[in-house]
Amino acid sequence: MRCVESAHDFAAMWDIATPSRPGRLPGVSMAGFRARTTDLVDLGVVPYPAVTVAVDLGDGPLAVDDISGGRQNGSVVVGLAASGVRGRGRDVECLQVRLSPVVAHAVLGVSSELGEMVVSLDDLWGRDAARTQEQLRAAGSWDDRFAIAEAALVRRHAAGRAVEPEVAFVWGQMVTNLGGVRVERLAAEVGWSRKRLWSRFRAQIGLSPKRAAQLVRFDHAAHRLAAGHSAAEVAAEIGYVDQSHLHRDVKAFAGVTPTGVAVAPWLAVDDVAWAAPEYLSKA
Structure with missing residues (x-):
């Protein structure tokens, strides 16, 4: 197991991709991560003022633990102030989306339940989560992946309920x-x-x-x-x-x-x- 102990170690572990053009939805950013190591990575998460969606695209399952001892495997949604969160996995590859909570309310369909929790994306998006993940895995490039993810977010945002x-x-x-x-x-x-x-x-x-x-x-x-x-x-x-x-x-x-x-x-x-x-x- 490789437990990441320093910022330098962590930065050196990843190939990182970012969108080549601005997105259509304000309050949304995306990045792609692919680990350069096949070791088991164990990483603590620092809370952030955005709701984070991590779509698992790797060969090995991504496991995300929360402070209560619960574990979610695969694609997850991490609430605004979820503390004590750790991610673990081998051959990690994922698309990470950060959503302003104003946007997340419409895109995810819930807010109060997500404040300090980690939940499975399947629980929130149902079959749409599996379809989107399949499309992302089949995509030929990170730019294609960002376009697919953005289309799903725009679609759900349009159908969702905006905050007051x-x-x-x-x-x-x-x-x-x-x-x-x-x-x-x-x-x-x-x-x-x-x-x-x-x-x-x-x-x-x-x-x-x-x-x-x-x-x-x-x-x-x-x-x-x-x-x-x-x-x-x-x-x-x-x-x-x-x-x-x-x-x-x-x-x-x-x-x-x-x-x-x-x-x-x-x-x-x-x-x-x-x-x-x-x-x-x-x-």
Whole structure:
């Protein structure tokens, strides 16, 4: 078994493909991953402010474990703030799609159930999941695969139910302000009570407004730490009360210390695979 212990090790393990043209759906990004090793890979996942769909295209089954001890084999959907998630497999090859939660609500058909969970794509898409996976496996290139995946996403998005404009606005404000927002102010801006915003946002995004704002801020902090900035610098820059506040948030989301996040293998390929955070989209 190869347990990935450093960002350098992880980046060197993969051939990574990205779409050659912009996508049709704002709030969606895709990347293809093919392992360069036949060893069993064991990798911890860092939570991210997007719903992640991983379509398994390899010869060996991809196993994804969650913090509760549950395991999903094959193609999976990882919720916004799912923590303690680990991926394991041999000859790993997969198409990974990151969806803004605003888009994910329509594309996947559920939100509240996905906040901090890992579920099988088959459970959400039924036969459409198997058909799409078969088409992706048969495709001759990554560009063909991206086109097939995009067509499926566009089709389901058109048929799905959009989030309410007020919920989309609140999410957009959280992203724009990197999580530094007051829920009461946002509720007043959209003309809702705090209770109503809390209920609608939780049902359609999958997290409470407070938890969602914390996740956006954590993601910004994690990438600043991975870029080499000290915990003290990041805490002051992003607006944490102090360094211990940053430590608690990082520990709560990632299960490791700020030092551990700074060298997390999962973040090592972000500049290659994900040109820009798709959750920044307001769509």
